[in-house]
Amino acid sequence: MLDVKNLVFAYPNQSVPWNFNFTVEPGQCIAIHGASGSGKSTLMNLLAGFLDPQSGDILWQNKSVRSHAPWQRPMTSVFQEHNLFEHLSVETNIGLGIHPGLKLTQENRQAIERGLQRVGLGGFEKRLPGDLSGGQRQRVALLRALLRKQSVLLLDEPLTGLDSEARGLIRQLLLEQKAHGTLIVLASHDEEDRRILADSVFSL
Structure with a gap:
């Protein structure tokens, strides 16, 4: 509580x-x-x-x-500024949320890949934040927070800046998080x- x-x-x-x-x-x-x-x-x-x-x-x-x-x-946050590291790839930005030393297991890497697929960013692992739109950056920040499992x-x-399809994807993920006790x-x-x-x- x-x-x-x-x-x-x-x-x-x-x-x-x-x-x-x-x-x-x-x-x-x-x-x-x-x-x-x-x-x-x-x-x-x-x-x-x-x-x-x-x-x-x-x-x-x-x-x-x-x-x-x-x-x-026991908290993780997503603010409007996204707070992504501009010189690091999408995969690395998310990985830092899971482990600050980037000591990621194969399971962690698979979770990142699956998560990007879920938020409509499959294949974006190696892209830099500067190559993404505002809505795409927001989805990366959200996925990083979700995979921290706090x-x-x-x-x-x-969900600011997301189109209707992306909003639906994120809402579903958040409902699933609630169902798991978050x-x-x-x-x-x-x-x-x-x-x-x-x-x-x-x-x-």
Whole structure:
């Protein structure tokens, strides 16, 4: 269970701080809904450990992870910037998510190949991010996060820039992740994404 308890944060020039409170069970998706500037991306960064709250706590399975560094948390995230290494191939970018030292097993490499097929990027293993469209880059970033197999998946507008076919492929993958017990925190402006994927909505 992910329990966000009275998590308070404000930027230096912000007069009224945000206060986040919600609970999500494994295998469920909570959609974070609000206008631009309402705090969706800030919440994602707090959960991932890239920002430190002024007060409150983040509990995973009843244990606090607030003091944990990002890589120590049972979470993986996909933000709008994609965060791909431009000089490395698609295969290597995904492989780094599985093992930071790229010590990949044959099973890992097969999973990458199968995953690229699933997201409509079969045969793209050796391409560089600069050779991809924005939507293709987003699919690579999503696949890297999925193959990390962390307990919590943080998605900030993950389907932005994807055409209807690609959105359908990714939605199906995310539904499969939920069925396997992955907990998803989804920030999305898209009402259909929320309707298909979310079990609950937290409005800001």
